[in-house]
Amino acid sequence: MRIIKSDRRAITAAVSVLKKGGLIIYPTETLYGAGVDATNPSAVKKLSEYKSRPLGKPYSIAVSDKKMAQNYVFLNPTAENLYKKFLPGPLTVISKGKQKVAQGVESESGTLGIRIPDYKLVLDIVGVLGKPITATSANASYKKRPYSVSDVVNNISSRQKALIDLVIDAGTLPRRDPSSVVDTTLDEPVVLRQGAAEIFKKVGVLSRSEEDTMNVAKEIWQKYETHNGSRAIIFALQGEMGAGKTIFTKGLARAMGINELVTSPTFALENEYTGGNTTLHHFDAWRIENPQELLALGLKDLVADRRVVVIEWAERVSDVIHDFDAEAVVIWVNIKYGQAEKERHVDWGVNK
Amino acid sequence: MTILSIDTSCDETAAALTDNTTVLSNIVWSQAADHAKFGGVMPSLAKRMHEERIYWVIEKALLSAGKKVGDINAVAVTTGPGLSIALGVGVEKAKEMAKKANVPLIPINHVEAHLLSPLSQPKPKNRNNKSKTVSKFPAFGLVVSGGNTIFVLLNGVGSYKVLAETQDDALGEALDKAARMLGLGYPGGAIFEKMAAKGNLNAFSLPVPLLGQENRQIFSYSGLKTSFYRLIESQKAKDPNFPSKTDTYNLAATFQNAAFTHIERVVSHIIKTKESSAGDFYLGGGVAANVELRKRLRAICRKHGLTFRVPYIKRLCGDNAAMVGVCAFLNPKFIDPEKIDRDPNVKLL
Numbered sequence: 277m278r279i280i281k282s283d284r285r286a287i288t289a290a291v292s293v294l295k296k297g298g299l300i301i302y303p304t305e306t307l308y309g310a311g312v313d314a315t316n317p318s319a320v321k322k323l324s325e326y327k328s329r330p331l332g333k334p335y336s337i338a339v340s341d342k343k344m345a346q347n348y349v350f351l352n353p354t355a356e357n358l359y360k361k362f363l364p365g366p367l368t369v370i371s372k373g374k375q376k377v378a379q380g381v382e383s384e385s386g387t388l389g390i391r392i393p394d395y396k397l398v399l400d401i402v403g404v405l406g407k408p409i410t411a412t413s414a415n416a417s418y419k420k421r422p423y424s425v426s427d428v429v430n431n432i433s434s435r436q437k438a439l440i441d442l443v444i445d446a447g448t449l450p451r452r453d454p455s456s457v458v459d460t461t462l463d464e465p466v467v468l469r470q471g472a473a474e475i476f477k478k479v480g481v482l483s484r485s486e487e488d489t490m491n492v493a494k495e496i497w498q499k500y501e502t503h504n505g506s507r508a509i510i511f512a513l514q515g516e517m518g519a520g521k522t523i524f525t526k527g528l529a530r531a532m533g534i535n536e537l538v539t540s541p542t543f544a545l546e547n548e549y550t551g552g553n554t555t556l557h558h559f560d561a562w563r564i565e566n567p568q569e570l571l572a573l574g575l576k577d578l579v580a581d582r583r584v585v586v587i588e589w590a591e592r593v594s595d596v597i598h599d600f601d602a603e604a605v606v607i608w609v610n611i612k613y614g615q616a617e618k619e620r621h622v623d624w625g626v627n628k
Numbered sequence: 629m630t631i632l633s634i635d636t637s638c639d640e641t642a643a644a645l646t647d648n649t650t651v652l653s654n655i656v657w658s659q660a661a662d663h664a665k666f667g668g669v670m671p672s673l674a675k676r677m678h679e680e681r682i683y684w685v686i687e688k689a690l691l692s693a694g695k696k697v698g699d700i701n702a703v704a705v706t707t708g709p710g711l712s713i714a715l716g717v718g719v720e721k722a723k724e725m726a727k728k729a730n731v732p733l734i735p736i737n738h739v740e741a742h743l744l745s746p747l748s749q750p751k752p753k754n755r756n757n758k759s760k761t762v763s764k765f766p767a768f769g770l771v772v773s774g775g776n777t778i779f780v781l782l783n784g785v786g787s788y789k790v791l792a793e794t795q796d797d798a799l800g801e802a803l804d805k806a807a808r809m810l811g812l813g814y815p816g817g818a819i820f821e822k823m824a825a826k827g828n829l830n831a832f833s834l835p836v837p838l839l840g841q842e843n844r845q846i847f848s849y850s851g852l853k854t855s856f857y858r859l860i861e862s863q864k865a866k867d868p869n870f871p872s873k874t875d876t877y878n879l880a881a882t883f884q885n886a887a888f889t890h891i892e893r894v895v896s897h898i899i900k901t902k903e904s905s906a907g908d909f910y911l912g913g914g915v916a917a918n919v920e921l922r923k924r925l926r927a928i929c930r931k932h933g934l935t936f937r938v939p940y941i942k943r944l945c946g947d948n949a950a951m952v953g954v955c956a957f958l959n960p961k962f963i964d965p966e967k968i969d970r971d972p973n974v975k976l977l
Contacts, residue, residue, distance in 0.1 A: 486850075518853030522796050535958055540797045542805075543638065543775035544711055545671060548973050561806075564671070572672035572713065617858065 277437055279425065282397060282446035290401045294319075295408060298441035299326060301428055302401070304338075304393045306366050306454050306472055308422040311338070311401075311409035317378040320410070324380065327499045328416050335381050335455075336368045336389030337408035340399045345390045348565060362393040366452065366472035367458040368411070370459040371472070373440045380409065387461050393437030397444070414455060420531050421498045424448040443499050453499060469495060482614065484622060489520045489611070490527025492622045497531040500605055500626070504554070508579040508604035510595050512590030515611035520620055521588040524611065528586060529556050546573055554584060561589040567596040579604050601627045629701045632689070632725060633953030635736045636678045636718030638775070640946070642651025643686040645693035646702075646953030650749050652693035654943055654950035655685050671713055678717040686725070689949070700729045704956030706949075707735040708971035709775065715970035723965055733965040738947075739976040742771040742893045742912035743788070745944050745951040746937035750939030751753075764788060764907030768794035768934065770895065773913030773923070774800035774817070775845050777893060777977065782906070786959045788976060791898050794847040799887060800915045802849035806856055810876050820880050821918050830853040832859060833883050837890040847890065856883055884920065892924050897933050909934040913937055917945040 279418045280286055282303060290300050290311075299318040300311045310326060312319035314337045323335070339345045342359050343544055349371035351359070356415075358369050372503050373388035382388045391411040393399065402409055414422045415431060422428045425445045429437060451467045457469035466482045469492075496511075499528055511528065513521040526538045536552030540548040541560040557578055566568060570593045578585055590608070597606060606627040611620050632650075635642040639659040643653040649846070659677050690696065692731055708715060717744060726733035747763060749755065768791075769780040777794040806955035807816020812823075836854050838844065860879070863870045899906075909929045915921060916938055929936040939945055 283925060370823060406887070478776075516857060517809055518855075518857045520850070520854075522850060538792070539796065540801060542801050543773075543798060544709060544972065546712065546972070569671050569673075572675070574712075617854075 277440045277443060279443040279445050279556075282444050286397065286444045287400050287404055290444060291404045293413055293442045294401070294405055296441075297322070298407075299323060299439055301425070301440055301443040303395065303444060303446035303449060304398055304411075306452050307449065308395075308413050308425070308428055308580070309338070309398075309410075310414045313405070313411050314377045314381050314408045316496040320378040320380050322439055323410055323412070326416070327412065328434055328436070330417075332384055334383040334389065335410045335412050336391050336404055336455075337377065337381065338391050338393055338398055338411035339408045340403040341392065344402070344408065345392070347374070348389050349373055349390055352460060354465050358458060358465070359392075364392040364399070366394070366455040367391070368396035368455045368469075370461060370468070371458065372461055377408070387459070390457060390459060397446075400487045418494055420421065421454070423451055428614060451502075452513075454495075471484065471495075479625065482512075483520070483611075483620040483622050484616075485618055486523045489523045489620060489622065490530065491523045493527030496607060496624060497528055500607060501532075501615045503605045504584065505582060508582045508600070509584045510579070510597060510600060510604050510606045511584075511586040512594070512606060512608045513586060513588050513611070514591045514609065514614060515620075519613060521609040521611060523611065524622075525558055525586050525588070527558075530594045532556055532584065557583055559585065559587045561587060561592040562566050564589075566591060567593040569593075570596045577599075629732075629957055630695060630699055631702045631953040631956050632697075632700045633704040633736075633949040634686070634722045634725075635706040635738065635947060635949040635952050636681070636682065636714050636717045637704075637708070637719075637947060637956070638707045638714055639674060639818055640948070641678050641681045641685050642947060643682070643689040644749075644949035644953050645689050647697050647955050649747050650725065650751060651854055651944070651950040651954070652695065652777065653689045653691075654948055655689045655692070656686050656943065656946070656948050657681050663719065669742070673712060674711065675713045675717060678714055682717060682721050686721070690770075696803065697725070697729050699727075700731055702726075702732045702734055702738050702956065702960070704734040704952050705968075706738045706741065706952055707871060707968060708974035709738055710970075712825050712970060712972040715972060718966065719970050726965055732960075732962050733968055734960050735830065735963060736952045736955050736966045737974055737976060738868050738952075739771055739776050739778065740788075740959065741951040741955040742776070743769045743782070743910060743976070744785065744833060744955050745912040745939045746910040747958065748939055748944055748950060748954045750940055761903060763937075764935070766897065766904055766906045767908035768906050769908055769910040769912070770891075770925070771913040772799045772891070772911070772915035773803065774798055776913060777848075777891075779829055779898065780976070781902070781906070782910070790976065791892055791902075792845040792947070794849065797849040797853070799891065800848070800913070802853065802887055803884070803915065804878070806854050807854060807960070808862060808889075809856060810871065812876075815951075817915070820884065820919070823877050823880040824884040824920070825881075827877035827879070829874075829878075829885050831878035832882045834859060834886040838887050839893070842893050844899075845894065845898060847873070847894060849890075852883070852890070881921060888921055888924055891921070895925070896928055899928070900905035908934060909936050911938045912945065912951070914946040917942040937957055 456471040703726040
């Protein structure tokens with residue numbers, strides 16, 4: 277693993293590594309990314325090993341401009357529109373792929389996410405290489421968002437470190453959210469990740485699987501984890517029976533570094549999970565009739581202790597939760613059934 | 629060994645007297661009726677009710693067993709898992725009783741107590757030929773209740789290996805929630821069983837959870853809840869009067885069938901793949917009282933040459949204290965009473 281400064285010479289160094297099928301860690305306008313030549317199958321395999329990602333989860337790619345994008349995807353009017361309005365910038369646009377990238381980059385349904393970063397160094401690297409590179413965050417799945425090189429290297433194993441060929445160090449990046457992700461292959465454009473670019477006024481995403489719902493929980497956690505320790509964080513979950521509130525909590529626990537099995541606390545009313553150096557308190561208000569009863573379970577002390585709390589069926593106890601608006605960061609998450617069996621709409625908002 | 633046992637892990641205030649594995653008395657005061665007014669549980673009310681009733685329940689347990697405090701050799705109490713503030717009431721009372729009788733205090737895991745509950749016996753005069761006394765280890769054990777769904781290999785008393793457990797809802801909880809979706813109130817498990825018995829299995833269809841994925845060795849009910857919700861909504865969209873009484877029976881039957889088939893498939897898969905000399909199959913927990921579930925599991929046991937054991941009366945299935953006393957006799961852990969505390973999230977090890 278070689279670490280170099282982010283200057284003109286970095287372009288040549290990066291291109292030569294990428295040409296040989298190597299893996300680079302590079303800065304963008306959002307997070308540090310992990311890049312390999314997206315058309316090189318063995319390089320993509322190496323990346324998957326580095327990310328310790330399950331197979332079947334696709335990668336977005338970074339291109340230098342719209343013309344290059346059109347070599348890899350079909351752009352429909354919705355996509356054209358988004359390109360014009362937002363790119364280059366922190367937005368990933370998903371279109372139908374042309375199967376010109378290595379296997380595993382496009383999704384199983386043949387779609388491909390395109391990103392044109394608003395970051396000259398990356399555009400130059402991709403331009404000189406003449407091929408797209410993968411645009412995935414440099415952290416392993418469910419690990420801390422990487423805003424500095426130490427965020428990357430301190431959170432990976434030595435085996436993962438050995439897979440990195442080159443790191444371009446641009447210091448600590450300003451703390452911005454990852455790119456927003458919009459799927460344009462459906463009848464209506466759908467936001468799959470609400471990140472730095474505000475596409476629609478409302479904050480909400482479409483989940484197509486339990487894994488997606490867990491992923492949304494991770495994204496929300498990573499956005500607000502800076503408050504962890506300084507203020508209590510309350511996730512107030514709302515949604516019908518079977519919508520995926522416990523699944524959401526599983527994703528949250530995983531993002532917090534907790535490996536304990538997360539199950540529904542309906543019967544015992546409260547579960548507690550520990551891992552790393554955090555504890556997650558998991559409440560279920562389904563059986564609670566009088567909202568004040570939540571206080572009998574010790575919520576006040578948990579907030580005073582600045583804990584992380586998740587409450588299922590929060591609408592049943594909303595008055596009590598609002599009492600903590602000043603003291604805690606309260607994130608209201610709403611999970612609604614979508615059209616297809618596995619689809620859910622997840623939206624959220626935070627008390628200010 | 630005469631043991632006074634106490635369990636206040638959730639909604640039931642319970643005390644019992646046991647002599648070795650023989651149940652002398654088993655008093656359970658359920659709060660379900662009080663909570664039913666509200667349609668849910670009220671933790672502070674639960675705590676207060678436990679406090680108000682624990683004395684009476686213990687007195688009654690002693691009285692109906694014909695014992696005095698001086699006859700007790702040990703006190704046993706559930707320390708977890710359960711509702712924290714409710715557990716606290718039982719633990720404090722148990723400490724007080726142990727001190728008063730000057731006997732050891734034995735902390736008990738509620739899930740282990742359910743697991744060993746089939747080993748409980750009635751008083752000798754009530755025993756019949758069917759009362760089996762000799763247990764054959766290793767044995768399989770399944771605990772299905774409102775808070776737990778866990779399948780275990782017992783290599784002996786105190787030596788357990790978890791073979792499968794729920795990833796989300798417990799079986800009893802899933803049945804309660806399905807009952808609530810049908811507007812049957814809380815807790816709906818018992819009435820749900822009655823309705824399911826009248827229903828037609830072919831009127832609707834629901835997917836069996838994790839069908840074909842039995843080798844993952846997990847239980848899960850979240851997907852079934854989703855399918856049930858979708859089924860009810862789609863029928864409502866077609867017919868504003870849905871569900872009729874018959875529909876409700878049919879829905880209950882369909883849900884229960886899918887939920888039980890899932891248990892059967894996972895359990896069968898594990899029994900088949902486990903190269904084991906297991907002789908017995910224990911079933912415990914509140915849902916163990918369900919006749920249909922017993923019937924299905926008994927059939928599996930017959931097929932695999934296992935002896936099927938359930939508690940000799942239904943009262944030993946739901947939360948109760950006699951199972952805690954029996955567990956304390958079979959697997960006593962003598963610990964300094966000062967160090968005994970509630971442990972709401974404890975796991976079965």
